[in-house]
Amino acid sequence: MSRYRPPRPRGSRYITPEGERQLREELRHLWKVERPEVTARVHEAAKNGDRSENGDYIYGKKRLREIDSRVRFLSKRLEELKVVDELPKDRQRVFFGAWVTLEDEDGGQQQYRIVGPDEFDLQQRKLSMDSPLARAMLGKTLDDEFDFESPLGTQCYAIVDIQYTAPK
Structure with a gap:
């Protein structure tokens, strides 16, 4: 072997x-x-x-x-x-460095920051921009809905908040 x-x-x-x-x-x-x-x-x-x-x-x-x-x-x-130390011009869209709050079909919310693959840490809610979920979010705007194919099946999420500073 x-x-x-x-x-x-x-x-x-x-x-x-x-x-x-x-x-x-x-x-x-x-x-x-x-x-x-x-x-x-x-x-x-x-x-x-x-x-x-x-x-x-x-x-x-x-x-x-x-x-x-x-x-x-x-x-x-x-x-x-x-x-990447500059904020994007259009802060209404999801780009690198954004804190994104997602809402699932049941009303549960999850918040992630989109970061590079060298710094992702799910316990700190940092999601790699190369991950399937982050790829599905990139470029979306507030209130956009998207389907995400996860191991549990297709899940529908809505973007309810986008911030480019750390949430309180």
Whole structure:
């Protein structure tokens, strides 16, 4: 069985200023804080002799590879990202960075912010602009209704609010 995994399709290049700050902070933390700590632990573990049975050495080296891989990814990704820090001219439509409140057929409301794929987090209500739901919302205006094909079947949503600042 092969370990090969095809590369992920590239996500959109757009990111909010907050998202860029988070990625830069993660890169700084990995490179300046975590990597030196793990390197020191691996160095101490290497002094203990037989490395083939030394868990601190083996898992430390594994963690170093993970850190280096993430650092390489973040460095390359940050070079190609485009920070979107301007509001759109037409704030009555759903575009990147908008907080959108949706209402389903039962009257339940959900609110999401449309962000780049590098910063999405459903627990914080941040939805990637590459996701099917965000794609269905983009370009819509207030009170527009649209159908969304989800794993649960077709769902109908109405856009009840669009904001370009954080909701209270």
